[in-house]
Amino acid sequence: MKKNKGKLERNKYGYIFIAPFFLVYLLFQLYPLILTFYYSVNEYYFRNNKLKDGGYIGLQNFKKVLGIGSDGGILDSNFVLYLKNTGIIWLGNFIPQLIFSLLVAAWLTNNKAKLKAGGIYKILVYLPNIITAASIATLFRAMFSKLGPMTTLLRNMHIISEDFDFMSSAAGSRGLISFILFWMWYGNTSLLLISGMLGINESLYEAADIDGANGRQKFFRITLPLLRPILVYVLITSAIGGLQMYDIPALFNNTGNSYVGGPDDKTTTMTMYIMRLFSTSRDYGRAAAVSVLLFIITIIISIIFLFTVGNTGNADEVKKKKKGGAK
C-alpha cells in the first residue's frame, strides 16, 4: 500500500519534467498565434508615429490583402501574386531536387557498382545546407549581378545573350532563387532517401534478380513504392518550408528595407509581404491577416498531400510488408 502510494507520487514527476516545455510553448508560441488571429480582425496600425487601434473590423484586413474592394494602394491586392511567386519558385526548386536526390541516393546505395568515394560525395552534396542562407543569397547576388563574375562568364561562353541581366528578368531572378534553394536542399533530401533505401530489405532485390528484373524495374517496382512514406515526408516538409521561404528571396533582392522582390515584385514571397506590411507600412492588422491566410494554406496543403500522396493506410501496408519481408 505504502509502496503504491510512493509510485503514484513519483509519476507526478512526469508533469514537472514536461512543464517547462508546455509553459514556454503556451506563452511564446500558442498565445502569440492566438494574438495574430486577434489582430487579423482588428484595425491596428501605426501612421505618423501614432497607433491607430480601431477595434474589431471583421474581415476588412483580409479583403484588403486579397484585393476585394481595395483602394488600389501598393500594399493591396497582391496576395495572389505573392502566393504565385512562392509557388513557382518552390516548384522550380522541388522538381529538380527530387530528381537529383533520387539519382544520388540510388547511386550511393547501389551495392553492385559501389562508388568508393561515396562518403565524401555525401559530405559535399550536403555542405551548402549548413551555410547561412543569408550569406549564400548575398554571395549569389554578387556573382550574378549585372557585372558579376558569373554573369560575365556566362556571357563570354555565349550561354546567355550580351545584354541579359538576371536581376531585371523575372524568369532569371526566379530561376536563380529556385536554383539556390535546390542547391542548398538536394543534399539533405538525398541523405533522407539514402537512409530510406538502406532500410529496404536486400532480399527483395535478390528475389527480383532471380526473376530477371533489370535495374530500372527494380527501382520503379521496389524502391519507389517502398520509399513512399519518406517521399511524402519530404514533400510535406519541403512544401511547408517553401511557403515560409524568406532569407534567400529577401536577401537576393536586398534593396534597402523595402522587401520588394525585383523585378516588378515578381520574386516577392508571402513572408516578405508580411515583413513589408510589418516593418515598412507598420500595418499589423493586415500583416496578421496575411499570416492567418498562410496558416490556412499550410494546413490545406498538408491535408491534401497526406490524403492524396500519403494515403496512410497504404503506407502501413508497405511497412507491414517490409516487416514481413525481414524474416
Place this chain on the structure above:
Amino acid sequence: MNEKEKNYFAAIRREKLFKNIVMVILCLMSLFPFMLLVINATRSSDQIKRGISLIPGSSLATNWKNLQDKSKALDITMLKSMVNSLIVTVPATLLCVYFSTLTAYGIHVYNFKLKRFAWAFIMAILMVPTQISAIGFYQYMFKLRLTDTYWPLIIPAIAAPNTVFFMKQYMESVLSLSLVEAARIDGASEFRTFNTIVLPLMKPAIATQAIFVFVANWNNLFMPTLILNLPKLKTLPMFVQTLGSDQFRTDYGIVYVGLAAAILPIFVAYFFLSKFIVSGVTLGGVKE
C-alpha cells in the same frame, strides 16, 4: 574468365565511371561558389569586375580594412555581430537540448494521466511554422518591453517539438527502465537520476542535436529582424544583410571579404564535424 563475364565487368566499370563523373561535377558545384568567394575576397573591386580568376589577388588586407572603416558608421562591426550571434545561439542551444531531453524523459519514463495527450500534442505541433505567429509574437514582446533584447530569441528555444521528438526516439533505443530503477533503489532523487545517469547516456544524441540547433539559430534571419532594431544588437545574418545593401555594393572587395569571414568558420567546422552531421540528418526527421 569467359567473354560474358568480361563484358559484365566492363559494363559495371563504365557505369561506375559515369556515376563518378556526375558525382564529381555535383561536388564541384557545391564547392565552386565558396572557392570563388575566397579568391575574390583577396582581389580588389576592379579586379573582381573584370571577371573570374583562379589566382588570388593581394588585396585581402585592404578589403578587410575597408570593411572595418565602412562599418564604423553603422554602429556595428562584423566581429561584434558574430559575438552577438554567439550570445543568442549558445544559451538557446543549451536550453533547447537540455529541456528537450527533459521533456522526452518525462514522457518516456513516467506514467501519468495526460501522458498520451502530451505526446499527441507535441506530434501535432511538430510542423507548425513559427513565422505564422510572428506578428502576435512581436506585439506581445513589445508590450513586455522585450523587443531589442535577446530574451525573445533565447527563451522560446525551450519548446522545440522536433528536438523532443528526436530525443524520445533515441531514448527508446538506449535507455532501459531497469537502469532508472537501479538508480532509484540507490536512493537517487528523480532530478539527480536524470542529470547524472540519463544525460550522460544521451550524450551522442545531445551532441548531434546541439549541432543542428546551433546551426539553425546561428543562421536565423527572420526572428532577429523582427525583434531587434538597434544596430549594435544585430546578429551575423543581419550584418550580412547590411553587407549586401546598396551602401556596400559599390566595393565588391568589401562584400566578398565580409561574406568570406561570415561563411568560413562554419565551413571549417563542418568538415571537422561532417561525419556526425551527415549521419545525424537522417536520424532526426524521418518517421515512417
